[in-house]
Amino acid sequence: MKTRGKIGGGGGLIGGCSSLGSLGLPAVFLLCIFFFFLGFFGSSLFSQQVETESSLHPKPRILSEKGYDPLPQGDSGDDFFTTIPFQILSWKPRALYFPDFATPKQCESIIKMAKVKLAPSTLALRKGETAENTKGIRTSSGMFISSSEDKTGILDLIEKKLEKATMIPRSHGESFNVLRYEIGQRYNSHYDAFNPTEYGPQKSQRIASFLLYLSDVEEGGETMFPFENGENADTNYDFRKCIGLKVKPRKGDGLLFYSLYPNGTIDPTSLHGSCAVVKGQKWVATKWLRNEEEYD
Template sequence: SLARIGRVVGQGASAQPGILRHAFTVEEAKRALVEAGAEQAWPYFEQEKDTTLVSFGFSTQSSFPTPAGGLADGKVISVSPFVVIFDDFLTDEECEFLRAFAHTRLAPAKVVESTDNWYKQSTETRNNEQHWLTPQEEKAVPVLRHVLKRMHRASRIPDGHAEALQIGRYNKSAKYEGHVDSDPAHKVARPATLIAYLNDPEGGGDTLFPVGRRDCGAVWHSDPATGEKVYGAALCCASPEKDAPETVRVTPKRGRAVLFFSHGPDGVLDSRSTHIGCPVIAGEKWIAQRWFRFSPYNRVSYTSGPGFDPRFDGAPADFVDDAAAPQDAAQDGAARITRKLSDD
């Protein structure tokens, strides 16, 4: 389907121009980049001479329809890891709906056992509660369809390339120690993750990418003030004054979403995408989380039924929305690429 073309506010000159996600050969990717005017700032494809497929690429052309139908801009706050923040991604009503939808069905969270690719409970690593939606719910409930479409349009990842939506609650002291979302060696390959915050915690609960810090690991640390032994990232989370310039810290805010990429556009796993769900200090934190996949996984489509929006889904190849008209040559090139890939 034709995604709406817009913009993301970059952080200075460091934000890389790009193209919409699609699977194509290296030569096709390079031709597309030339058309979009981005070839000088996209060195990864030059390094991939022995690769037959480029399976993922992210874009700074990331505007998407808001609940009100207008443009929503994201802010690129880091390039490595590549992190984008969208405020007002969800409405207050959508946040309340998602919380109510999962409230009575929460269960203790589990983590993937890396040796066998199965889920187990590990409270030292993660001790929140969660609920997974079913494909039937994702297809049949209009509110869910609209929210999930928005997630996919913002990330530029096809509808079916994702795991089921996970809604989670973190009570006081609940946390998720440092981890990378993708583990290709054990068949859990996730190019990107989108986390939407469903409430305003009273304290704590940051999403922290501890780049540049060496005191955030899931081991025992000594509190410099008291000498007390503290496990994991709690001390790191509570000391933002020690953050390095490249450390990325996202504060939970109702309706806000953070989109981050575990792989670069060359497909290589980015270890700097290691992140922490910091302990909640007061109150609780609710999130809705979408883990994306490189290939079809959930096979859910939002191009028909109650969630269908003719402005953005199933539009003809020559469709142009006046409200989202390209503003410059690079965006015009990206729009043409999108239409071509949609036709293919």
């Protein structure tokens, strides 16, 4: 009994082996070896699986944890950490999604400001184009408003947050273009950057675009990138189609995408458009960011 107690204390498998004495010493020895290796390899596989899952889904680092003391900032910097959550939707084009970039109340206030000044949206025309022969490409209504014109201060707050998210100075941003899309209205695929061979010499160029969705849309109204990752670019693409990477408008969320490569050339995969609204209304505030300070 004393011997069995000591063996049992050393491990359940060995203790179990001692109860098999009736099988004979060789058989007991082989069974003990079998169960030992079975337990060893089983625990190794389990440990490896846990380690793999941990590496694939690492615990997010929280800025408020100890060890994240802010560094000494420059004259124009901040002495605190800023957390603006985002998701990378695509690298071709470079497109990022920002959930809850603005509050519902802020979105409703921007819509209220815009409603009284809406007019049919216009296009920047290429050489040889006219308002008549481009009719139907862009069918929304819109208006322009700068943060300095907004007495509520909401657009000023949005610009400051956007400046931190993009690291592009707010002085390089155009006025907000607030747009409303009703049922059936859309914007066919286009580029926000202006190709000089089509539009003539440019004083500055649009680097990126930020879309702040001001409303939910029951059906349709997605922002789409038909050439995402090089898809559809080698075909006779119909610019009226709603295909490719699609981003569904959600009230308060933002979408940032870059029209230029870092070397300053236009990214062909940044072609984008607005799918037709099927049910409901789409409200969006667009901010175009340039490589030079904003000009009128």
